[in-house]
Amino acid sequence: MRCVICKRGMITPEKVQAEIKVGTDHLLVPVEAEVCEVCKECGEAYYSTETMRYLDQVRDNFVQKAITPPSVGHVYQIS
Ligand SMILES: [Zn+2]
Numbered sequence: 001m002r003c004v005i006c007k008r009g010m011i012t013p014e015k016v017q018a019e020i021k022v023g024t025d026h027l028l029v030p031v032e033a034e035v036c037e038v039c040k041e042c043g044e045a046y047y048s049t050e051t052m053r054y055l056d057q058v059r060d061n062f063v064q065k066a067i068t069p070p071s072v073g074h075v076y077q078i079s
Contacts, residue, residue: 001034009038016045020059024075029058 003009014035020027031054033045047055061067 003036003039003044005044006036006039009036009040011036011046014040014045018045018047018051018055020055020062022059022062025062026073026075027058027062027069028072029055031055 001011003011011034013032015030016033016035017028018031018033020029031047031051033047033051035045058067062069
């Protein structure tokens, strides 16, 4: 399968950190995605329906505080 963005690169499965935004919080979730070998620098990744469902579930669990993953960083705002 070829990338629909650059139409040159091949799509290969790769472990990536999917990022979910919940308010000002960002969740980093390691998942398997289909990534273009040419334009992966731009962060273009294709998730399967199954992975999308998994990410939705992680978001729900986080919002409902069913899971409390460790924090690896903070968001600072200069006003
Ligand atoms: Zn590409």
